[in-house]
Amino acid sequence: MSAEVLAEEFEVLESIYPTELTKISEREISITIEPDDPVEGVEPLALALNVEYTDGYPDVLPNFSLEATEGELDQSEVDHLHDELRKVGEENLGMAMTFTLVTHLRERLSALQRDREERKRREEAEKERQALEAEEARTRGTPVTIESFKAWKAKFDKEMAEKRAREEEEKLKGLSPKEREEYKKMLTRLSGRQLFERDRTLGIQDENLNDEDAVSVDISQYDRTTREEEEEEEDRVTFSDSD
Structure with a gap:
């Protein structure tokens, strides 16, 4: 390729990319490329x-390389872009292709940003789903079965018995020997409830005693006329002769 033809392409490129293009030598340039449609909220x-x-x-491909100047690209992304550039260049052999290569890269950077935005959205949705499942599991708890309830009850009863034993032991430590004996005797006395549970006929006996002392009254024999006469008798006033 003649120097005149290459100089002509450089001139066109400089007019299109006045601030992005840097001429390194007569046969080498560097162009800064940004997405043609930047995505907000994503790393530039x-x-x-x-x-x-x-x-x-232009009958053979130029030598080209890519270098990230802002943001990060992993090596697989760089390799993929490089392979795409070679493919685009091969499709444009025989003509000036630099502008086409730059245009393709601008489009691909926009696509990369959209992919990252979508990946970020999916990751956030997954985190939200996991947090929701964890909260549901926490509030739902473990399903109760007969076996699990029996196991829990046995453990609970054991813990309560141990707790009462510790409390009794602490209480006895502060008592004198005589007070300990009295306290132990008190513990062996049966409460009213325990007596009732031992002999359930006690309540029936009490009822029988009450029935024996009770006086039966037939209210039907006490009619209204009799009540009125008694009330009138009470209201009468007896005067003596001296009055």
């Missing part, structure tokens, strides 16, 4: 496309 991306034109250009 920018690349430097370094192009070195060979003698056979």
Whole structure:
């Protein structure tokens, strides 16, 4: 390729990318590339496309390399972009292709940002789902079965018995020997409830005693006329002769 033809392409590129293009030598340039449609809320991306034109250009591909100038690209992403550039370049052999390569990279950077935005959205949705499941599991608890309830009850009763034993032991420590004996005797006395549970006929006996002492009254024999006469008798006033 003649120097005049290459100089002509450089001139066109400089008019399109006045601030992005840097001319390194007569056969080498560097162009800063940003997404053509930046995605808000996603890490900015920018690349430097370094192009070195060979003698056979444009009938053969130029040598080019990519370098991230803003944001981060992993090696697999860089390799993928490089392979795509080679494919685009091969499709445009025989003509000036630098502008086409830059346009393709700008589109691919926008696609990368959209992919990252979608990946971020999925990750946040997954975190929210996991948090929701964890909260549901926490509030739902463990299903109760007969076996699990029996196991829990046995453990609970054992813990309560041990707790009462410790409390009794602490209480006895502060008592004199005589007070301990009295306290132990008190514990062996049966409460009213225990007596009732031992002999349930006690309540029936009490009722029988009450029935024996009770006086039966037939209210039907006490009619209204008799009550009125008694009330009138009470209201009468007896006067003596001295009055």
